[in-house]
Amino acid sequence: MVTVTRRGYVGLPVERTDAIEKVQGKARYVGDVRRPNMWYGAIVRSPVSHGFVEGLERDPHFDWSGVVLVTPDDIPGSNVVESLVRDMPFLAAKEVRYRGEPVALVAAPTREAAHAAAAAVKPRIRRVPALTEPDEVVRVFKAGGELEYLWSQEIRKGDAEQGLREARIVVEREYRTGYAEQLYIEPQGMIAVPQEDGGVLVEGSMQCPYYVQPELCALLNLPPEKVRVRQTVVGGGFGGKEEFPSLLAGYCALLALKSGRAVKIVFDREEDILFTTKRHPSWVRHRTGLTREGRITGWRVDFLLIGGAYATLSPVVLARGIIHAAIGYRCDDVVVQGRVVRTNMPPSGAFRGFGAPQAFWALESHVDELAEACGMRPDEFRLRNIYRGGDTTTTGQRVPEQYGGPAVLRKALELSRFGARYAHCSRGRTMSDRWYGIGLAYFCHGAGFTGDGEARIRARAAVELARGPEGGPAVVIRASSTEMGQGAQTVLRQIVADALAVPIDRVRYPLPDTALVPDSGPTVASRTTMVVGAVLYDAAVAMKKALQRFVSRNFFDGEGCVLEEGTFSSETGRSLDFTRAALDYLRTTGVQQRFEAVFSLPPGTQWDQERFRGDAYPDYSWACYVAEVEVERATLAIGPIKITAVLDIGRVVNPVLAEGQVQGGLVQGIGYALMEKVGVAEGLFEAARMQTYIVPGALDIPEIRVTFVECPYPYSATGAKGLGELPLNGAAPAVGNALKHAVGRRIHDLPVTPEKLFRAIERKGDAP
Amino acid sequence: MNGEPARENAPAEDWIRRTWLVNGREVSLRVPPLRRVLDILREELGLTGAKEGCGEGECGACTVLVDDQPVCACLLVAAQLPNRSRILTIEGLSAMEEGRILEEAYVEAGAVQCGFCIPGMVMASYALLRRNSAPTERQIREALAGNICRCTGYVKIVEAVGRAAERMGRAAAGR
Numbered sequence: 001m002v003t004v005t006r007r008g009y010v011g012l013p014v015e016r017t018d019a020i021e022k023v024q025g026k027a028r029y030v031g032d033v034r035r036p037n038m039w040y041g042a043i044v045r046s047p048v049s050h051g052f053v054e055g056l057e058r059d060p061h062f063d064w065s066g067v068v069l070v071t072p073d074d075i076p077g078s079n080v081v082e083s084l085v086r087d088m089p090f091l092a093a094k095e096v097r098y099r100g101e102p103v104a105l106v107a108a109p110t111r112e113a114a115h116a117a118a119a120a121v122k123p124r125i126r127r128v129p130a131l132t133e134p135d136e137v138v139r140v141f142k143a144g145g146e147l148e149y150l151w152s153q154e155i156r157k158g159d160a161e162q163g164l165r166e167a168r169i170v171v172e173r174e175y176r177t178g179y180a181e182q183l184y185i186e187p188q189g190m191i192a193v194p195q196e197d198g199g200v201l202v203e204g205s206m207q208c209p210y211y212v213q214p215e216l217c218a219l220l221n222l223p224p225e226k227v228r229v230r231q232t233v234v235g236g237g238f239g240g241k242e243e244f245p246s247l248l249a250g251y252c253a254l255l256a257l258k259s260g261r262a263v264k265i266v267f268d269r270e271e272d273i274l275f276t277t278k279r280h281p282s283w284v285r286h287r288t289g290l291t292r293e294g295r296i297t298g299w300r301v302d303f304l305l306i307g308g309a310y311a312t313l314s315p316v317v318l319a320r321g322i323i324h325a326a327i328g329y330r331c332d333d334v335v336v337q338g339r340v341v342r343t344n345m346p347p348s349g350a351f352r353g354f355g356a357p358q359a360f361w362a363l364e365s366h367v368d369e370l371a372e373a374c375g376m377r378p379d380e381f382r383l384r385n386i387y388r389g390g391d392t393t394t395t396g397q398r399v400p401e402q403y404g405g406p407a408v409l410r411k412a413l414e415l416s417r418f419g420a421r422y423a424h425c426s427r428g429r430t431m432s433d434r435w436y437g438i439g440l441a442y443f444c445h446g447a448g449f450t451g452d453g454e455a456r457i458r459a460r461a462a463v464e465l466a467r468g469p470e471g472g473p474a475v476v477i478r479a480s481s482t483e484m485g486q487g488a489q490t491v492l493r494q495i496v497a498d499a500l501a502v503p504i505d506r507v508r509y510p511l512p513d514t515a516l517v518p519d520s521g522p523t524v525a526s527r528t529t530m531v532v533g534a535v536l537y538d539a540a541v542a543m544k545k546a547l548q549r550f551v552s553r554n555f556f557d558g559e560g561c562v563l564e565e566g567t568f569s570s571e572t573g574r575s576l577d578f579t580r581a582a583l584d585y586l587r588t589t590g591v592q593q594r595f596e597a598v599f600s601l602p603p604g605t606q607w608d609q610e611r612f613r614g615d616a617y618p619d620y621s622w623a624c625y626v627a628e629v630e631v632e633r634a635t636l637a638i639g640p641i642k643i644t645a646v647l648d649i650g651r652v653v654n655p656v657l658a659e660g661q662v663q664g665g666l667v668q669g670i671g672y673a674l675m676e677k678v679g680v681a682e683g684l685f686e687a688a689r690m691q692t693y694i695v696p697g698a699l700d701i702p703e704i705r706v707t708f709v710e711c712p713y714p715y716s717a718t719g720a721k722g723l724g725e726l727p728l729n730g731a732a733p734a735v736g737n738a739l740k741h742a743v744g745r746r747i748h749d750l751p752v753t754p755e756k757l758f759r760a761i762e763r764k765g766d767a768p
Numbered sequence: 769m770n771g772e773p774a775r776e777n778a779p780a781e782d783w784i785r786r787t788w789l790v791n792g793r794e795v796s797l798r799v800p801p802l803r804r805v806l807d808i809l810r811e812e813l814g815l816t817g818a819k820e821g822c823g824e825g826e827c828g829a830c831t832v833l834v835d836d837q838p839v840c841a842c843l844l845v846a847a848q849l850p851n852r853s854r855i856l857t858i859e860g861l862s863a864m865e866e867g868r869i870l871e872e873a874y875v876e877a878g879a880v881q882c883g884f885c886i887p888g889m890v891m892a893s894y895a896l897l898r899r900n901s902a903p904t905e906r907q908i909r910e911a912l913a914g915n916i917c918r919c920t921g922y923v924k925i926v927e928a929v930g931r932a933a934e935r936m937g938r939a940a941a942g943r
């Protein structure tokens with residue numbers, strides 16, 4: 001549908017590569033894959049939240065023939081998950097630290113038989129005291145009681161105490177968020193297939209093949225060439241398939257190697273919600289000093305996350321959380337103190353936003369409260385206090401003269417007519433049937449890994465020239481970035497087609513397979529379009545140059561030439577078609593030609609990991625949401641009616657896909673704001689089904705208006721910045737602020753529900 | 769599924785024989801009476817377009833049409849479906865003109881992300897358009913309220929159904 005123009009494909013709404021097979025039901029998700037003689041696996045889990053394993057008893061009445069059992073003793077390699085803190089076992093051998101922690105595995109010919117066998121293994125565990133409830137953690141923390149910390153990190157700029165002393169007004173408030181579930185609609189699943197050489201092939205639903213592969217090598221004590229990991233079509237991830245799939249892959253692989261058969265585990269919804277990662281619950285306290293004119297003199301933030309039983313990704317979630325905790329507003333004297341508490345719950349983990357949604361719920365609610373404290377409007381206060389070029393962020397990163405923040409804020413205020421509408425907010429005072437409120441949130445997301453992450457990973461990606469299925473030449477993208485719905489496949493093809501100047505249908509992007517692709521880093525942190533896109537652009541340019549040299553030598557008698565819109569043209573006007581040239585090149589040089597490139601950070605990037613000082617991210621994407629809500633006065637039912645979203649994600653590679661990311665992320669954010677909630681009861685997540693964990697449906701969503709402002713990343717050819725996570729970050733505070741102006745009461749902990757509004761109104765007379 | 773591991777273990781003599789019209793083709797099977805229609809479609813008949821997202825009627829990923837009504841195939845067991853029942857899955861709809869129009873509208877609107885909810889969405893959309901050829905936006909949202917999508921925020925899905933309705937209307941009017 002798209003024709004080649006001089007402009008190329010970047011910036012055009014190219015149709016998704018994978019849409020047709022998905023819409024026809026032909027895409028093969030892991031649940032759709034069956035292997036010959038395949039067995040099914042199941043997990044034996046700890047029935048207690050904390051204790052010591054004294055044995056595993058097998059029910060003597062159960063028929064154990066045709067069942068394979070794997071215990072920690074069967075693990076050929078190391079029984080520990082490789083992460084920053086190597087504290088989590090694949091199978092708990094001595095101490096169990098959460099209810100449901102895996103202690104053994106079984107496989108059997110049918111799924112029913114496997115689950116029956118798992119139920120017939122009884123772990124004997126000596127119980128010891130456990131800490132499971134987030135409320136209890138916060139209570140103990142505030143009382144100065146003893147807690148175990150998985151990680152702590154501080155950021156310090158200037159002298160916050162001094163700044164607070166100089167203030168005329170000091171505002172101190174606490175904000176909280178609870179557990180939240182990614183709820184990708186395709187549950188976690190994996191298949192392991194033993195190979196003749198003693199190795200294993202693992203395929204399944206995952207975001208990061210190169211997290212899984214080294215993990216399996218260590219667990220199985222196998223060299224990398226014997227462990228092959230392949231992605232199947234992924235039915236949504238949102239971070240939930242970042243670190244967890246390594247565990248599931250390990251379980252399937254252990255069972256496959258012991259049974260000598262393919263083994264599949266696909267969770268049902270309940271097991272998936274109960275025992276996979278959740279968003280970290282948070283408690284954040286802001287203490288902020290202001291001048292009478294509404295400038296910030298000093299700022300102290302205490303940032304507490306609940307990490308669960310093991311550290312896993314918590315240190316990096318905390319890093320992102322504290323960097324975003326007081327970002328966007330000018331202040332020379334800031335301290336942010338971050339901690340992750342250990343509890344006896346499944347490890348909290350990655351979920352779109354990765355610490356930033358918690359940070360912005362607190363920050364953007366708080367900024368509204370600051371405005372109020374000095375008698376300013378929320379928009380005025382923000383316009384006065386946002387960074388100007390040359391300011392520094394909390395970590396001391398210099399804000400460039402031109403950045404997207406002011407533009408998105410002004411544009412969102414203008415498009416939503418914030419000023420005029422703000423005057424009409426009900427504030428719980430009008431007698432009409434519905435209260436109206438409007439509120440805003442101004443926020444950002446650091447694109448790519450935090451700190452020295454990108455420098456350490458050195459993302460690699462390649463393009464290959466090969467013969468396509470129909471015999472013509474194909475440019476094949478070799479990158480480990482996964483398509484999980486976000487559109488990576490399409491966007492990266494657009495970028496490569498443009499870099500080469502060939503028609504996009506010449507560019508293919510098969511699902512990653514570690515036997516075939518280099519490590520481009522994980523598909524996380526809003527880094528794929530920006531980082532891997534930049535690398536692929538460079539790789540494709542290298543291919544283009546090689547092809548141009550070849551054509552000039554072999555067809556144009558050494559005359560220089562350029563490849564444009566699928567045709568090589570020489571200086572004197574001779575021309576040659578890409579197809580012809582590429583096939584000839586392949587014949588001459590061999591079967592496949594690979595061109596690889598590596599990511600480099602902007603020149604002069606500095607980061608001090610100890611002190612958390614310096615350039616925390618290569619760049620930031622900025623956004624402003626204005627939310628309008630209605631609240632029924634009689635029932636306090638909440639109806640978001642409209643969101644005006646303005647975002648700077650740098651160059652927009654595909655406007656339709658980008659808009660889809662914003663709409664989807666925003667709606668997840670509305671769920672976080674108003675309905676998504678998982679309590680804890682006896683060490684288990686309470687909302688373990690879709691009947692009880694409610695996410696937004698088609699009737700729950702407001703009118704959404706999305707506008708992009710382009711402030712490109714200056715250090716790559718594409719100019720794209722991060723997109724994936726940003727849209728979720730600001731939804732909750734925008735809605736929360738709007739509700740405050742509708743009802744006249746502020747709710748400090750998510751989700752905001754009619755019950756909480758009711759209680760807040762009942763308590764009239766308290767501080768607002 | 770692991771909640772009720774025993775439900776399919778009916779002794780072979782209790783199995784029932786059923787003949788259904790699946791995507792227009794007659795299919796005869798002998799199955800345990802409590803085997804879920806979703807499993808029969810996916811495992812026995814290889815029709816994996818209907819997905820399992822929750823197994824309890826909440827997500828709609830398993831939506832198929834039985835005698836023109838949208839149902840959750842995960843909630844239906846073999847014994848509940850009499851002989852001659854007509855089952856339509858995404859595979860069957862794809863082969864029909866209406867299916868083609870709907871699919872094209874979904875693709876063009878950018879309504880597909882991870883795709884896991886999409887076959888169910890398309891089936892629910894088709895069921896709506898069968899009974900209401902010119903639905904309002906509100907009616908589209910109501911018809912899709914039982915189908916959860918975690919990726920798209922529904923905006924483009926609703927748009928796609930609107931587009932498809934228009935085109936089917938045009939096609940029906942012979943233009």
Ligand code: FES
Binds near residue numbers: 821824826831841
């Ligand atoms: S799987 Fe049937 S409704 Fe979710």
Ligand code: FES
Binds near residue numbers: 485916917
């Ligand atoms: S497209 Fe992913 S759940 Fe709908």
